[in-house]
Amino acid sequence: MKHPQRYGKVYFFGTCLIDALFPQAGLAAIRLLRRHGLRVVFPPGQSCCGQPAYNSGFFDEARAVALRQVRCFPEDYPVIVPSGSCAGMMKYHYPELFAGHPELETVRRFSARVFEFSRFLADLPGLRLEDRGAPLKATWHSSCHALREMKVIGHAKSLVRRLANVELVELQRESECCGFGGTFAVKQPQISAAMVTDKVDDILDTGAAVVLGIDCGCLMNIAGAMEKRRLPVSCMHLAQFIWERTHETN
Amino acid sequence: MSDTARSNIFARLTRACADFPEVARPRPAAPDPAPDVDLIDLFQERMEAVRTEVHRVPRNDWTAALARIVEEKQIQSLLYGPGTRLAAELESAWPESGPPAPRLRAYDAAVECFKKELFEIDAGITTTRGAIADTGALILWPTEQEPRLISLVPPVHIAVLDAENIYPSFAGAMAQQQWSRGMPTNALLVSGPSKTADIEFTLVFGVHGPEELVVIVRES
Amino acid sequence: MRPTDSFDFAGNVSRALADRQLRRNLRAAMDTLIEKRNSVFPDPQETEALRERGAAIKRRALSRLPALLAQLEEKLTANGIQVHWAETTDAANQAVLDIMRAHGATRLVKGKSMVSEEMHLNPFLQRHGIESMETDLGEFIIQLDNEPPSHIIVPAIHKNRDQVARTFHEKIPDAPYTEDVEELTAIARRTLRRKFFEAQVGLSGVNFAVAETGTLCLVENEGNGRMCTTVPPVHIAVMGLEKVIEKLEDIPPLLRLLTGSATGQLVTTYFNMISGPRKPGEKDGPREVHLIILDNGRTRILADPVMRETLLCVRCGTCLNHCPVYTRLGGHAYGFVYPGPIGEILTPQMEGLARAGVLATASSLCNACEEVCPVKIPIPRLLRRLRRDMAAAADTADPLERLAWKGWALMNRVPLVHALALKAGALLGDRLPAVGPLKAWTGVRTPPRPAARSLHELVRREQGVQNE
Numbered sequence: 002m003k004h005p006q007r008y009g010k011v012y013f014f015g016t017c018l019i020d021a022l023f024p025q026a027g028l029a030a031i032r033l034l035r036r037h038g039l040r041v042v043f044p045p046g047q048s049c050c051g052q053p054a055y056n057s058g059f060f061d062e063a064r065a066v067a068l069r070q071v072r073c074f075p076e077d078y079p080v081i082v083p084s085g086s087c088a089g090m091m092k093y094h095y096p097e098l099f100a101g102h103p104e105l106e107t108v109r110r111f112s113a114r115v116f117e118f119s120r121f122l123a124d125l126p127g128l129r130l131e132d133r134g135a136p137l138k139a140t141w142h143s144s145c146h147a148l149r150e151m152k153v154i155g156h157a158k159s160l161v162r163r164l165a166n167v168e169l170v171e172l173q174r175e176s177e178c179c180g181f182g183g184t185f186a187v188k189q190p191q192i193s194a195a196m197v198t199d200k201v202d203d204i205l206d207t208g209a210a211v212v213l214g215i216d217c218g219c220l221m222n223i224a225g226a227m228e229k230r231r232l233p234v235s236c237m238h239l240a241q242f243i244w245e246r247t248h249e250t251n
Numbered sequence: 252m253s254d255t256a257r258s259n260i261f262a263r264l265t266r267a268c269a270d271f272p273e274v275a276r277p278r279p280a281a282p283d284p285a286p287d288v289d290l291i292d293l294f295q296e297r298m299e300a301v302r303t304e305v306h307r308v309p310r311n312d313w314t315a316a317l318a319r320i321v322e323e324k325q326i327q328s329l330l331y332g333p334g335t336r337l338a339a340e341l342e343s344a345w346p347e348s349g350p351p352a353p354r355l356r357a358y359d360a361a362v363e364c365f366k367k368e369l370f371e372i373d374a375g376i377t378t379t380r381g382a383i384a385d386t387g388a389l390i391l392w393p394t395e396q397e398p399r400l401i402s403l404v405p406p407v408h409i410a411v412l413d414a415e416n417i418y419p420s421f422a423g424a425m426a427q428q429q430w431s432r433g434m435p436t437n438a439l440l441v442s443g444p445s446k447t448a449d450i451e452f453t454l455v456f457g458v459h460g461p462e463e464l465v466v467i468v469r470e471s
Numbered sequence: 472m473r474p475t476d477s478f479d480f481a482g483n484v485s486r487a488l489a490d491r492q493l494r495r496n497l498r499a500a501m502d503t504l505i506e507k508r509n510s511v512f513p514d515p516q517e518t519e520a521l522r523e524r525g526a527a528i529k530r531r532a533l534s535r536l537p538a539l540l541a542q543l544e545e546k547l548t549a550n551g552i553q554v555h556w557a558e559t560t561d562a563a564n565q566a567v568l569d570i571m572r573a574h575g576a577t578r579l580v581k582g583k584s585m586v587s588e589e590m591h592l593n594p595f596l597q598r599h600g601i602e603s604m605e606t607d608l609g610e611f612i613i614q615l616d617n618e619p620p621s622h623i624i625v626p627a628i629h630k631n632r633d634q635v636a637r638t639f640h641e642k643i644p645d646a647p648y649t650e651d652v653e654e655l656t657a658i659a660r661r662t663l664r665r666k667f668f669e670a671q672v673g674l675s676g677v678n679f680a681v682a683e684t685g686t687l688c689l690v691e692n693e694g695n696g697r698m699c700t701t702v703p704p705v706h707i708a709v710m711g712l713e714k715v716i717e718k719l720e721d722i723p724p725l726l727r728l729l730t731g732s733a734t735g736q737l738v739t740t741y742f743n744m745i746s747g748p749r750k751p752g753e754k755d756g757p758r759e760v761h762l763i764i765l766d767n768g769r770t771r772i773l774a775d776p777v778m779r780e781t782l783l784c785v786r787c788g789t790c791l792n793h794c795p796v797y798t799r800l801g802g803h804a805y806g807f808v809y810p811g812p813i814g815e816i817l818t819p820q821m822e823g824l825a826r827a828g829v830l831a832t833a834s835s836l837c838n839a840c841e842e843v844c845p846v847k848i849p850i851p852r853l854l855r856r857l858r859r860d861m862a863a864a865a866d867t868a869d870p871l872e873r874l875a876w877k878g879w880a881l882m883n884r885v886p887l888v889h890a891l892a893l894k895a896g897a898l899l900g901d902r903l904p905a906v907g908p909l910k911a912w913t914g915v916r917t918p919p920r921p922a923a924r925s926l927h928e929l930v931r932r933e934q935g936v937q938n939e
Contacts (some may be wrong), residue, residue, distance in 0.1 A: 012936070015926045017883070021893055022919050024926035031936060042937040043930045048883040054876050056836055058858030069884045097852070145837040166482040178795045180836025188832050190911035191484050195799050196835070197915065225916025253566070256766075260712070263770035270776060273508060274531040276525050276717075282722070288833055297737070335648040342606075362702075362755040370668055386738040395752040395864040399701050403694060413582075422723040431719045434684045437701070440742035445694035449497075449609035451632050452503055453652040458608060459659055459667070460694020460741065 004108045006101075010198055011121075012080040012114075014070070015086045017049035018217040026217065026237075029244035030083045030118050036248070037125055044073040050082075051139040052090040053183050055098060064098055069220045070103070071095070080111070083240055085216050091115045093150055117147065119157035119215050120230060126191055132164040134246035135164020139167050140209035142200070142223065143176045145215035157215050170207045174199075181222035197226045204234060212236045283423040290384045290417045291468060295388025301443035302456055304465045306414045313411070313469045314344035319466055320409065321374075330375040330405055332397030333357040337411055338377045358398050369400060374407035375461075381416035382466075383424055388442040389466065390424060391434045399437050408461040410441070414470040483804035493629050493801050500628045504792040507735020525728045528721045528848040531785040536773065538766070539682040539715045546685025549644070550747035552760045560590040562763045567592065567674070567707055568599055572762055576601075576671035576703055577752035580663075582689070582696040583607040584676025585623060585786055586709045586765055588808045606663050608656065615642040621802030621810070624733045624786035629801050635677075663695065673699035673757070677710035678785070679725060680762075683718045685746055687762065690730060692740040694831075700745060700759035706757040708745075712764050713773075713782040725785065728845035732787040768821045777856050781816050783846040792852065796833055805830060812840040816853045823865045824860060829920045831857040896921035 011034060019027040031041050047070055055063035070091070074080050082088040092115040099108045123127065141158055148154045161169050180186060181197025200223060204212055210233075214220050217238060224236035239248075286293075295305045305395060308316040321329065331341055338357070345355055356372060375399055380390040389410050393399040402408045418424035421440070425431075430438070445460030487493060502558040512518040516604040544554045563586075571579065579601060581587065593614070612618065615638050620626030627635070632650045639658055640648040646658050650853065675696055679688040687708050689696050700706045716725065718741035729737045749756035755818045770885040791797045791811030802810035805899055807818045807827060815830045836851045842851065861867040882892045897902075901920050905913050930936050 013936075015930075020926040021896055024899070024922045024924060026829050027926040028929050029931065031930070031933070035898050035935060040937065041935075042939065045927060045931075045938055046886055047891050048886075049879075051883075054879060056858070057861040057872075057876070058855060059873070060859050061877040062876045065880050066883040067604035089939060102830055143838070145835070149838040149842055174724065176839075178835050178839070180795070180835060182837065184908075185832070185835040187908035187911040189484070189796075190914055191481070192799060192833060193835070194915040195488050196795055216533055221919055222916065225912070228917040229913075229915055253555045253557075256558045260556055260764075260766050260770060261537060261541075263766070264540065264712075264773065267770055267774035267779075268534065268537055271534045271773075271779070274527065274534045276531055277527040279720075280524070301740070342872065352507060358754060360754065366668065370664070379854065383738075388738050388742070389591050393510055395750075395754070398754040398756075400755045403697050403701060414714075420723065421726070422720065425719060425723065431683060434719075434744065434746040436745070436747045436753060436756055437744075438686075439697075439746040440738060441740070442738050443740050445740055447608045447656060447693050449607070449612070449627055450635055450652045450655060451629075452500060452625075453632075455653050455656040458656060458693040458695070459698050460664060 010042050010076075010078045012074045012076075012078045013041050014047055014050070014074070014080055014082045014087070014091070015043070016082065016084045016217065017082060018221060020048075023217045023219060023241075026048070026241040027083060028237070030240035031222045031238060032248070033122060033244055034081065037128060042078065046073040048089040050090045052086060052094070055090065055094060056182075057184050060098060064102070065099045067095055068104060068107075071108055072112060074114075078114070079121070081121050082115060083215065084218075085117055085144050085146065085151045085153060086218060088115055088117040089146040089150035114171050116148070117153045119153045119160055120151070120153040123156040123160050126217055129248050130160070130243060131149070132166045132246050133249075134166055135162070136166045137168070137211065138170055138207070138209045138212050139211045139242075140170050140172055140204055140207045141175060142172070142179060142212055142214040142219055144214055144219045145178050146214050148176055149251050159241060160243060161213060164243070167246075170209055172203045172207060179219045179222050181218045183218065186222060194205060201208055201226050201230065201232070205232065210234060211242070213239050213242055215233060215239050283419040286384070286419050290419060290423045291414050291470070292385040294382055294387060294417050295468070297384070297445065298466060301387065301446075303387075303443045304463065305341060305468060307470055309348070309470045310413075310471045313467055314340060316467055317344075317376075317409070324354050324374070324407060324463070326374045326407060328356050328372045328374070329353040330358055330369070330372045332377065332394070332401060332403050333359050334396040335378060337376070338343070338396070341376070360403055362398070362400060363387065369404055372405045374392070374400035374409060375405040376409040377402050377410065379410050379412045379416070379454045381418060382412050382423055382429065383421050383440070384417050385420050386442065388392040388421070391439040391441060393437050394435070395465070402441065403460055406457070406461055407463045407465065408441075409465045409467065410466050414468050477804045478826060478829075480804070480806060480833070483806060484800060487800040487804040492631065492802070494799060496629055496631065497798050497801050500625065501798045504735065506787070508732055508789060508792070508936050511735050511737055512827075517672045521724060522847055524724045524844055525845050526783065528716060528725060529785070529846045532716045533713065533741050533767065533773065533779060533782055535710070536715070536716065539717055543680055543682040543685060543715050546682065547762060551705060552684045552685065555761060555763045556717055556767045560765065560767050563590050563597040563709060563763050564820050566591060566728055566763050567709070568596065568601075570705065570707055571596075571601055571672055574671060576705070578666075579603045580670040580699050580703065581604050581674040582676065582691065582699045583610050583730065584627070584674070584709060585808065586676055586711050587674065588620065589767060590709070590765070597897055599925060602665050604663070606666065606699060608659050608693060610682070611659055612638060612662065615639070619803065619808075621792060623786055623809070636702045655721075667702050668700040672701040672705040672707060673703040674707045674709065675700050676933045677708050677714055677762070678729065679722060680710060680715045681719055681722065682715055686719070689743040690739040690741070691743070692734075692758055694741060697741055697743055701756055702742065704758050706748075706760045707763065708761065709763045709765065712766055712769050729785050729787050732789040734842070772820050778820060778853060779815075780848050781853060783848050784813050784817070785846060787845055789845065793843050794837040795837065795839065798834070798839040812834070812850045816850060816857065819857050821844070824864060828857065828861045828867050831861065888902055892926070893921070893925045895926070897923050897925070
């Protein structure tokens with residue numbers, strides 16, 4: 002990877018969940034990149050990485066959507082993705098999905114340029130995060146693909162620790178799946194419900210005011226369960242959390 | 252019937268492997284490095300961690316240690332394999348078996364002849380072919396003279412180990428003793444008294460194998 | 472809870488999730504097993520190197536399976552062990568029965584063996600008037616209660632000591648009621664010692680079969696395996712054909728991986744390596760040793776270049792221990808012999824997608840299993856493949872789902888449709904009808920609320936972002 006400062010431009014892939022449900026998180030990520038001096042390109046033809054169909058066994062449909070994304074990001078810029086699972090899909094599963102297909106080489110070149118957002122940010126030299134927010138206790142949910150495929154959890158948590166007024170407390174079962182799993186939550190709703198219930202209980206035990214993460218699927222899952230039980234803990238994408246606490250309001 | 256099954260299975264296997272290129276053998280593991288810990292200490296530590304009783308004694312006086320063990324555990328009958336060097340040392344240490352010495356019982360006939368007695372004997376004593384330090388385990392190769400059940404049926408198993416036969420690892424022991432040249436009817440690793448945690452994960456010693464394992468390490 | 476013949480997974484799931492004792496027991500047990508495994512694999516780099524080695528040994532063995540099985544048979548036969556081949560579990564059961572009958576035997580003692588569960592051996596032998604006694608303590612307990620195992624390594628993990636106390640008191644003659652675990656174990660020891668003494672035939676599984684020397688290897692802690700394979704005059708070993716490995720020197724790394732992953736031990740109490748029956752001059756050991764090699768669909772699995780990795784499994788159970796789904800359901804809910812992640816890839820292949828394919832959906836693809844598998848089976852990849860197969864097969868495909876994904880693909884490939892869909896979502900807000908997936912979702916969660924303006928729209932309005 003080139004020295005990040007030497008990238009003139011970076012692409013931003015928003016992910017479908019951020020696009021439709023948590024656009025502020027996407028905007029925050031873009032603003033953080035721009036604040037650091039990077040020029041962000043957002044191809045409007047982008048939509049979804051294709052993972053939901055892929056995980057459900059609909060490989061042809063996933064491939065068609067994946068190819069559309071690949072073609073939206075043709076230049077040799079890094080592709081920044083604010084999601085561990087979408088980044089993992091694009092980086093590791095796209096080459097599998099296109100094995101034996103004529104587009105494989107093009108896809109491979111694309112996959113080599115994919116970076117998960119929080120790792121990319123953490124690696125930026127000279128990154129300064131001045132915490133202007135009120136003191137706060139936060140906890141962290143390690144989304145599965147960010148942890149096991151992209152292996153970026155350490156980087157992401159290091160960003161939280163750089164916020165001076167945030168006390169990071171850890172879950173008892175930080176790396177246990179929250180039960181989202183994309184279509185798993187609707188195909189096996191009972192099991193998924195049991196998993197998210199346990200995750201919420203674990204969060205409550207920490208006394209944290211906010212749950213942070215880098216996958217909006219998980220955050221949507223946990224937030225929905227919190228809200229149903231009328232619990233006051235909020236769920237936020239790390240990018241949005243950092244932006245809100247560090248940008249100057251004037 | 253088994254023959255038809257065999258040819259059907261092999262036919263399917265061969266077809267299945269037609270598009271399965273042979274995978275290379277992994278690089279041979281590095282031989283054991285020169286140990287930076289005392290092997291006997293490590294062996295003892297590992298064995299004691301699983302409730303094996305370890306006695307380190309001088310080579311020329313080991314039967315005295317055995318006598319103490321026998322008395323302390325009130326072992327009245329001791330099964331052993333006749334015709335081994337161990338057997339000769341036992342027999343000369345207790346030339347007339349009877350109280351206060353243990354009654355030495357030679358395993359000198361097929362098990363069918365004395366099965367009932369075997370299941371009632373207090374303890375069995377065996378040689379060992381060596382031991383493994385890193386995991387803590389004895390190596391036993393039962394023989395015609397020293398049958399398999401000595402180390403299994405009696406509730407106490409006493410194993411006699413010569414300290415110079417302790418290897419750093421299982422792989423090392425296998426290689427140095429050249430096991431691939433030929434395996435005995437039964438080869439065993441024994442690393443403690445029998446145990447289970449099948450009920451509520453509560454550890455209990457003494458299930459179907461011996462309840463106690465005693466190792467006499469003879470150091471020269 | 473017994474698995475049912477008509478497989479009602481949803482029903483099993485409901486019952487399991489509602490069983491508070493089961494969930495408590497499982498959670499505590501899995502936590503313990505995870506911690507134990509971590510304590511014997513403390514160094515990530517060394518562990519990874521060991522897993523690589525284990526994976527390579529097993530992959531090579533699979534790639535040479537015909538030659539290795541032929542060599543194994545040759546060596547075993549030369550050693551005096553009789554080899555039988557069984558294409559189906561019926562044939563394997565019949566082979567056991569034939570051996571019993573040849574010796575006029577009606578009493579069998581057996582050690583724990585997943586293949587024997589696959590065969591449903593005990594009920595088969597019972598139907599033919601043969602007592603087949605489980606001797607592993609966990610299996611002994613559940614046999615008394617007529618239940619199948621709920622975990623590969625700790626079969627009675629779902630039971631508390633008071634349940635065991637009641638079972639022993641009610642079903643073992645003269646057994647007092649006691650909840651003391653040592654006393655319960657002593658009762659089992661006494662009862663089974665008599666059985667070992669009287670047994671006419673002993674049966675065991677096989678952890679590894681070494682082709683180089685014709686050696687059958689068994690791990691255990693209790694001593695019942697050695698009892699079953701040494702005391703009775705006849706020993707029958709049953710084994711899946713994928714268990715053969717090439718050389719003796721492959722054993723130490725595989726053994727370390729197996730015991731470390733299964734029970735968090737550096738080595739089990741006993742590691743038993745059997746290369747033949749009693750030789751002339753030897754005074755104990757079985758006079759006859761038989762090995763029954765079972766196919767039961769394994770050759771079919773081997774033929775599939777992706778799914779063949781299922782056969783790398785060494786049956787350590789660690790995927791179960793790390794699985795958030797297994798931890799909440801326990802083994803019985805999975806309905807067939809093998810539970811947990813390995814069960815989710817193996818059972819649909821053995822029983823067919825129509826009957827058991829639902830198991831492949833019971834995973835969030837969290838990858839916890841793949842991360843710890845000692846032989847690096849890519850379980851999530853195999854699950855996706857099964858899901859694809861189900862979507863493609865007429866008798867398991869859901870036409871509505873296919874339609875939904877086609878619609879999804881259209882929406883995500885055509886910018887106009889995409890923009891319209893986002894707008895529609897924003898306008899409907901939380902008035903989306905709670906049917907189908909949304910109904911399932913809102914059982915324990917509030918519905919997701921589409922934002923008024925999508926990221927696409929926000930970016931268009933954002934100064935300084937190149938929107939192209």
